[in-house]
Amino acid sequence: MSENLLNLVNTIRDRKNKDEDKSYTSSLLSGGLSKCIDKMEEEFDELKEALNDKSNIVHEAADTIYHILVTLEAADIKFEDVLKELEGRKKQSGIEEKNNR
Numbered sequence: 226m227s228e229n230l231l232n233l234v235n236t237i238r239d240r241k242n243k244d245e246d247k248s249y250t251s252s253l254l255s256g257g258l259s260k261c262i263d264k265m266e267e268e269f270d271e272l273k274e275a276l277n278d279k280s281n282i283v284h285e286a287a288d289t290i291y292h293i294l295v296t297l298e299a300a301d302i303k304f305e306d307v308l309k310e311l312e313g314r315k316k317q318s319g320i321e322e323k324n325n326r
């Protein structure tokens with residue numbers, strides 16, 4: 226499953242410095258981090274609405290995940306590092322982690 230996400234991340238990386246008229250990703254990235262954050266927030270709101278309405282949830286979830294990936298790239302954060310972080314969390318439950326803080 227994460228292979229599909231990594232392919233998408235590579236596509237997003239490939240869109241850096243590409244023609245923003247031909248690529249939505251390039252147009253987002255060329256707007257910088259704040260544009261990506263604004264758009265990601267918009268997509269979160271649309272997903273929340275979809276969850277409340279119980280309609281278009283899969284579509285809006287996909288939009289949101291795509292926009293998170295673009296925003297991480299804009300912030301120079303490697304998605305591979307996020308996957309590693311999640312992998313590392315498998316060792317203990319969320320409740321254990323919270324109690325050990």
Ligand SMILES: N=c1c2ncn([C@@H]3O[C@H](COP(=O)(O)OP(=O)(O)OP(=O)(O)O)[C@@H](O)[C@H]3O)c2ncn1[C@@H]1O[C@H](COP(=O)(O)O)[C@@H](O)[C@H]1O
Binds near residue numbers: 236240247288
């Ligand atoms: N997964 C996505 C993806 N999900 C959502 N979107 C775009 O995100 C935008 C979301 O905008 P909204 O939902 O707000 O709809 P809208 O009102 O039309 O958009 P705005 O006018 O508000 O910007 C739409 O233009 C969608 O097409 C995506 N655009 C690209 N990808 C992936 O990125 C690849 C590269 O795309 P380009 O960069 O466009 O070549 C694609 O092949 C896909 O794999």
